[in-house]
Amino acid sequence: MPQMSVGFAMMLLVVGNLIAVCSDAMIKSLGEDTAIFQFVFFRQLTSVLILAPFCFTTKRADFFAGFKWHALRGHIWLLGMVFMVISITSLPLATANAIFYAAPLIMLPLAMILFQEKLSKYSVGAAVIGFMGVLVIIRPTEINWAAIAALVVAFTLAWNNLLVRKLPRHQTVAQTLMLTNLAGMPAALALAVWEGQPWDFTPFWTAAGSSAFILIYAGACVLAYRAAESNKIASAEYSGLIGAVVLGMVWFDEIPDLPMILGTVMIILPLVWLAQKEKRAKKKAAAYQQNPTVSAEAVEES
Template sequence: MPKMSVGFAMVLLILGNIVAVFSDAVIKNLPTGAAVYQFVLFRQLTAVLMLLPFCLFNTKTRLFSHLKWHFVRGHVWLFGAIFMVFSLQALPLATVNAIFYTAPLLMLPLGFLFYKDTLTTPTITVSIAGFVGILVIVQPTQISLAAVSALIVAVTMATNNLLVRKLPQHHTVAQTLFLTNLMGIPFAFSLAIWENQPLDWYPLLTAASSNLFILIYAGICVLVYRTVEAHKISSAEYTGLLGAVIVGIMWFDEVPDLSFVIGSALIILPLVWLATLESVKYKKEIRIK
């Protein structure tokens, strides 16, 4: 695959993050009282149908082999999807996205627990700053079930990212996403049956639209991260929070307050600082080699 410039890669990532925000906005636009588990089931099903052609075209690898960690990751993914709906329906779009951005912070202590990853002074500092940022945004006196739900989503996102290390290497990105969604369908179906709500086709269209936006974002990520080193462009990911603010204002008339700005800064700026440190460290290692 030919190399692309860092500038063009960052532009693509910015566009991808804006597209991803629309996935959240579509979910937030679900009508009050919509059957949540039915929607999550539709989301799993439409994702599988969208990804199936990309899996069928690849006949070089055995799709249904080594499924243990796909099964685990698929149910963590499903658990996160359920709480994502709860949080998006109750909180401003920008607030939810700010909490979602704590996933990279949560990966630091979780990586230590799961894999004994090294915790350095900068990583510990970034984690503490991010935790303070969450408290500033949600404010301890106003912590609600929706805020806890958003934080649970961030934990599932961090866990899913760490579980990637356990997945078999022979599966492509499309196959991995396909299996992640497929593994959760039986449990999602049982939840929808337990919910016992009348069948509603509107959530199906919403689920398909949400998945389309997310798959576009995932495709852009695969394209740019395969051609440009991650440390050079990953900071562009944080523009998604600005996109959430803009979409929240224009679509839902949600104007962020000062606590959101301060809290978001405590989450995002330390991550950018840590990414910069990692970039400098990477360049030094390359020079030594």
């Protein structure tokens, strides 16, 4: 895979998160009597159907390479989807998404433990300020079981993004996503049967649309987190909150209040600042390569 810049990886995450909000909006449009596990199974099934044409044209004999990691990600992804449906249908769209964006902060200590990534003070600072913005939005006094479900989603997103590093690099994005969904389908079907609700295929097309949007987001994550260290780009995940606020207003008449606006500013501004720091650091590093007499401290600042 060609090497991409940190800036381009961050842009991928920004676009992916804005598209993912459309998937969330489709989930929120479901009726309260929708069977959750059936819908999740439809999400898995439609994802596999969408991805199949892009995968079966490959002639690689090692299509199932690294399947144990795909299986782990698939079941984490399944868990996240179940709690995502619960939280999105119970909370305002922007509030649920704000909690989802705790994932970048969760990724920082996990990346340090699992991959010995070095955390710069700038990436830590941006993530902490962003998470403070999340707290301003949700207000601790309003935390309930739906908010806890959203926090579970944040943990599953963090784990899944970090586990991308364990996947075979020769596999295409479509193969990666298909194997992840395929691995989780037996468990999803078992949960749907255990749920005991009469099968209702009415939400099938909603699941298909939601799958299409979320696959674009997941593909962007695979590309971005393969290309750059997570601590340098994870703050870009916060950008989808703007889309959640706008869609919540337009689609569900959810008018943001002052804490929502303040928290959003606290989330977005560190992201912009971090991108500028990275850009300046790259310029200094390039200058040092051309002229080694440049201060090493200037090069290492990132």
